[in-house]
Amino acid sequence: MRFIPVSCDEQVEMLERVGVESVEELFDGIPEGARFARRLGIADGLTEIELSAHLESLAARNSHGGSVVSFLGAGIYDHYVPAIVDAVVSKPAFFTAYTPYQPEVSQGTLQAVYEYQSMICQLTGMEVSNASMYDGATAFAEAALMAARVTKRDRVVVSGAVHPEWREVLATYVESGTIDIVEVPVVAGVTDTAGVAGAMDSRTAALLVTSPTLYGTLEDLTALGAIAHDAGALFVVGTNPMLLGVMEPPASYGADIVVGEGQPFGNAVSFGGPGLGIFACHKAHIRQMPGRVAGRTTDVDGRPGFVLTFSTREQHIRRQRATSNICSNHALNALAAGVYLAAVGTEGLAGIGEACIAKAHYLEAALVGSGRFERAFDAPFASEFTLCFAGDVAVMQKRLLDRGFLAGLDLSRFGDTDAGRVLFAVTERHTREVLDSFIEEVSAL
Amino acid sequence: MSTAPGKTPVVSPVLAEPLTGTLIFERGAAESRCVEVPALDVPGVSLDEVLGGRARIAPPVLPHVTEVELARHYEHLASANFGLDTGFYPLGSCTMKYNPKIDEQTCRLPGFARIHPYQPEETVQGALELMWGLQESLAEIAGLPAVTLQPAAGAHGELTGLLTIRAYHTAQGDPRVRVLVPDSAHGTNPATVAMCGYEVVQVPSDDRGGVDLEALYGLLDTDVAALMLTNPNTLGLFDENILEITEAVHSVGALAYCDGANMNAIMGKSRPGDMGFDALHFNLHKTFATPHGGGGPGAGPVAVTAELGQYLPGPIVDRHDDGVFTLVTPGRSIGRVRSYVGNFGVLVRAYTYIRAVGGNGLKDASEQAVLSANYLKSLLEDVWPVAYDRACMHEFVMSGGALRKATGVRTLDVAKRLLDYGIHPPTVYFPLIVDEALMVEPTETESKGTLDRFASVLCRIAEEAHEDAGLLHGAPYDTPVRRLDEAAAVKGADVAWRPDGAEA
Numbered sequence: 001m002r003f004i005p006v007s008c009d010e011q012v013e014m015l016e017r018v019g020v021e022s023v024e025e026l027f028d029g030i031p032e033g034a035r036f037a038r039r040l041g042i043a044d045g046l047t048e049i050e051l052s053a054h055l056e057s058l059a060a061r062n063s064h065g066g067s068v069v070s071f072l073g074a075g076i077y078d079h080y081v082p083a084i085v086d087a088v089v090s091k092p093a094f095f096t097a098y099t100p101y102q103p104e105v106s107q108g109t110l111q112a113v114y115e116y117q118s119m120i121c122q123l124t125g126m127e128v129s130n131a132s133m134y135d136g137a138t139a140f141a142e143a144a145l146m147a148a149r150v151t152k153r154d155r156v157v158v159s160g161a162v163h164p165e166w167r168e169v170l171a172t173y174v175e176s177g178t179i180d181i182v183e184v185p186v187v188a189g190v191t192d193t194a195g196v197a198g199a200m201d202s203r204t205a206a207l208l209v210t211s212p213t214l215y216g217t218l219e220d221l222t223a224l225g226a227i228a229h230d231a232g233a234l235f236v237v238g239t240n241p242m243l244l245g246v247m248e249p250p251a252s253y254g255a256d257i258v259v260g261e262g263q264p265f266g267n268a269v270s271f272g273g274p275g276l277g278i279f280a281c282h283k284a285h286i287r288q289m290p291g292r293v294a295g296r297t298t299d300v301d302g303r304p305g306f307v308l309t310f311s312t313r314e315q316h317i318r319r320q321r322a323t324s325n326i327c328s329n330h331a332l333n334a335l336a337a338g339v340y341l342a343a344v345g346t347e348g349l350a351g352i353g354e355a356c357i358a359k360a361h362y363l364e365a366a367l368v369g370s371g372r373f374e375r376a377f378d379a380p381f382a383s384e385f386t387l388c389f390a391g392d393v394a395v396m397q398k399r400l401l402d403r404g405f406l407a408g409l410d411l412s413r414f415g416d417t418d419a420g421r422v423l424f425a426v427t428e429r430h431t432r433e434v435l436d437s438f439i440e441e442v443s444a445l
Numbered sequence: 446m447s448t449a450p451g452k453t454p455v456v457s458p459v460l461a462e463p464l465t466g467t468l469i470f471e472r473g474a475a476e477s478r479c480v481e482v483p484a485l486d487v488p489g490v491s492l493d494e495v496l497g498g499r500a501r502i503a504p505p506v507l508p509h510v511t512e513v514e515l516a517r518h519y520e521h522l523a524s525a526n527f528g529l530d531t532g533f534y535p536l537g538s539c540t541m542k543y544n545p546k547i548d549e550q551t552c553r554l555p556g557f558a559r560i561h562p563y564q565p566e567e568t569v570q571g572a573l574e575l576m577w578g579l580q581e582s583l584a585e586i587a588g589l590p591a592v593t594l595q596p597a598a599g600a601h602g603e604l605t606g607l608l609t610i611r612a613y614h615t616a617q618g619d620p621r622v623r624v625l626v627p628d629s630a631h632g633t634n635p636a637t638v639a640m641c642g643y644e645v646v647q648v649p650s651d652d653r654g655g656v657d658l659e660a661l662y663g664l665l666d667t668d669v670a671a672l673m674l675t676n677p678n679t680l681g682l683f684d685e686n687i688l689e690i691t692e693a694v695h696s697v698g699a700l701a702y703c704d705g706a707n708m709n710a711i712m713g714k715s716r717p718g719d720m721g722f723d724a725l726h727f728n729l730h731k732t733f734a735t736p737h738g739g740g741g742p743g744a745g746p747v748a749v750t751a752e753l754g755q756y757l758p759g760p761i762v763d764r765h766d767d768g769v770f771t772l773v774t775p776g777r778s779i780g781r782v783r784s785y786v787g788n789f790g791v792l793v794r795a796y797t798y799i800r801a802v803g804g805n806g807l808k809d810a811s812e813q814a815v816l817s818a819n820y821l822k823s824l825l826e827d828v829w830p831v832a833y834d835r836a837c838m839h840e841f842v843m844s845g846g847a848l849r850k851a852t853g854v855r856t857l858d859v860a861k862r863l864l865d866y867g868i869h870p871p872t873v874y875f876p877l878i879v880d881e882a883l884m885v886e887p888t889e890t891e892s893k894g895t896l897d898r899f900a901s902v903l904c905r906i907a908e909e910a911h912e913d914a915g916l917l918h919g920a921p922y923d924t925p926v927r928r929l930d931e932a933a934a935v936k937g938a939d940v941a942w943r944p945d946g947a948e949a
Contacts, residue, residue: 002802029836035719065555273784297931320638
């Protein structure tokens with residue numbers, strides 16, 4: 001395929017105008033030793049027909065949510081995406097636009113971002129949301145950095161029940177030693193409250209937890225928030241935003257920064273990306289927040305309009321004193337999230353949340369009832385839960401995969417030493433019929 | 446209400462429906478629904494009971510609309526947006542090239558869009574093969590053998606690259622404290638340096654727009670961890686001394702990092718690895734035609750030397766002799782920079798693009814991008830002085846300083862006036878070292894006619910500035926909204942809608 005509309009004749013005209021004999025001459029400024037003399041070792045281009053067939057053949061080699069029944073989650077969930085979502089994000093005026101630095105011709109993006117921010121504030125109970133981060137993990141890491149700026153402290157306490165990849169990203173982000181991380185152990189599937197109390201000190205900028213945890217369990221956010229605030233630290237809460245239609249918002253437990261993986265809101269599973277990082281905080285901290293934020297204002301004629309605001313925090317203005325180096329965010333994914341939330345509305349989000357929770361509890365009880373699994377923890381859970389399998393998890397999962405089921409996430413993947421723990425995620429897409437057939441297969445193991 | 450000169454409103458302004466401004470929250474009615482949830486087919490649960498007292502008390506206020514209202518709302522918003530399919534988008538340093546439609550189709554194939562990152566590797570061999578193919582192509586284009594696809598954006602790639610360099614120095618037992626960044630650099634460069642715990646030291650440019658060699662030599666010592674350099678640089682110039690620069694950097698044990706924002710100029714022509722760079726990030730949303738999405742998502746893969754490869758974040762795709770693909774994490778990895786494997790949906794688009802145009806097509810793209818930029822520069826330079834007058838690469842920077850002195854019209858005014866002509870303005874006020882800068886990057890996907898028209902429009906605007914500066918100060922006139930009050934936005938701090946009566 002070729003996407004160059006300049007014809008050969010026009011190329012000649014252009015070269016003449018520039019005053020060179022050949023295109024090659026334009027590259028004369030590249031010193032001899034830095035020139036690439038051979039052809040790139042990349043195959044010749046394909047026609048669209050060939051290309052489409054090639055990509056389809058690669059895609060066909062993957063099992064997917066439409067070809068197997070999956071109980072995989074841990075941050076990325078195969079929720080139903082309403083048709084309107086893709087219809088909107090497929091509009092070229094949205095997806096081919098650049099960052100809205102020229103607000104007069106970017107009101108579509110800017111208003112959509114403002115609406116997204118408003119919805120995130122409604123869900124989390126916070127006053128301010130930014131326009132999105134890359135993902136939940138980087139939002140989590142940036143929350144720790146922001147807490148250090150706000151409190152002028154240099155140490156954070158992190159729950160060991162947080163998704164290991166989030167903790168790892170946090171560790172990478174503070175690799176340079178600017179912030180010390182103290183990790184608190186997990187007891188009975190939740191953060192060890194006594195351990196947290198012992199770990200907090202006057203250098204601690206933040207306590208970072210998520211609820212649900214990696215294991216699907218729900219934390220005692222009231223107690224954890226109180227411990228954080230008693231130590232003068234910020235309380236950072238990671239959330240599964242899909243549950244916020246039916247679960248108390250993090251703000252009601254005193255969260256100072258709320259983060260989350262926003263993929264469940266209308267974004268494809270897509271091998272884990274791109275989703276979006278949700279990031280919300282208090283208005284008092286807006287100048288320490290990373291990332292872009294849209295604000296409402298008026299134009300010279302008094303018409304309402306939107307702009308990127310509080311930009312003096314950002315790298316293109318503040319350079320090395322910026323609150324973060326983030327530039328590109330996940331605007332299109334935030335647009336999808338906004339369309340999704342508008343499409344399902346208050347009642348739809350509550351209904352989906354309730355369906356996920358009820359179906360998860362139905363499946364959990366049945367799997368435990370099958371005798372093949374045991375409960376790993378007694379703590380309450382919502383749409384995701386951890387069970388212990390008595391035998392070889394890999395063998396069990398292989399057998400069930402042969403029957404068309406991705407039977408949960410083997411937590412030994414994350415070095416979980418209690419062998420046999422498997423994390424199951426349930427969505428509104430799992431019908432009772434599907435759940436029952438899975439239960440039947442498990443019972444037959 | 447102002448209107449464009451010579452235009453008469455054809456409908457009553459009172460009855461005209463503005464495209465934007467009415468929020469989705471203000472549409473619909475309490476009973477309106479778009480998506481409804483099926484009746485529960487399992488026994489219901491008491492939420493407060495199963496959640497241990499965590500059930501929501503006051504529900505969030507989300508919109509209540511029907512699908513038709515949603516469809517119209519977002520269509521109106523979209524029509525107030527300027528995208529690549531709308532018109533010319535010569536944003537310097539952003540490579541706003543056409544986004545092929547096939548890319549949008551391939552990334553939505555269920556075999557890509559509905560695969561979970563924790564599926565067993567044997568169930569995602571096609572996805573891993575695609576990622577491996579992309580790694581190989583990027584390594585070839587960069588001239589650097591080890592590639593991670595994990596970073597989510599260019600700035601994220603910078604962070605990855607610099608942390609990789611940091612890990613290298615630490616492993617040598619020689620942690621260093623400073624990173625050199627030219628004064629023409631993108632803001633993300635110094636911001637990244639600071640995030641990595643290094644001190645930023647600015648390197649001045651010389652009078653030909655390159656790195657000032659003498660100044661560089663003066664700044665290099667064994668406390669310098671790296672030089673971060675964009676080449677071609679943000680002035681659109683290939684640094685003629687690049688080999689001397691990277692050699693000097695290496696001579697003090699420092700490493701050379703290339704910001705790959707401008708790779709669209711040199712694919713198949715020159716490779717950062719051959720220039721002496723040790724690490725490079727790509728912007729797939731620039732060079733490889735994946736859409737910018739109104740600000741993202743992008744993807745910022747990083748390519749490094751074999752020696753630095755052991756420090757890259759995982760997972761990286763490895764191909765075994767039997768043709769099986771697996772995900773591996775390098776032995777001395779800095780650790781993950783994000784969750785899962787990366788912005789896979791963006792990677793599918795970039796892979797599709799690379800296979801569409803092929804190796805020669807990439808070279809053709811760079812050649813045409815450079816020719817188009819030089820052609821456009823030749824049409825404009827008599828009226829719009831170019832900051833550094835020599836053959837440019839894929840972009841060039843003009844200065845509106847003289848126009849401002851003569852007429853009082855600023856580059857900002859010129860940018861806003863371009864909107865009235867249906868053209869997206871170039872990047873303005875960057876790089877910082879050029880007075881009243883206009884940074885123009887036409888890309889290879891624009892026709893000669895588009896370039897000719899753009900030049901004519903910019904020359905006409907320069908005339909307008911002399912004839913009637915006030916016209917330009919007031920521009921734009923013909924856009925969905927006109928100039929917005931940014932100071933009021935900060936003062937009002939209205940960053941989220943709230944239901945009536947709710948307190949912020």
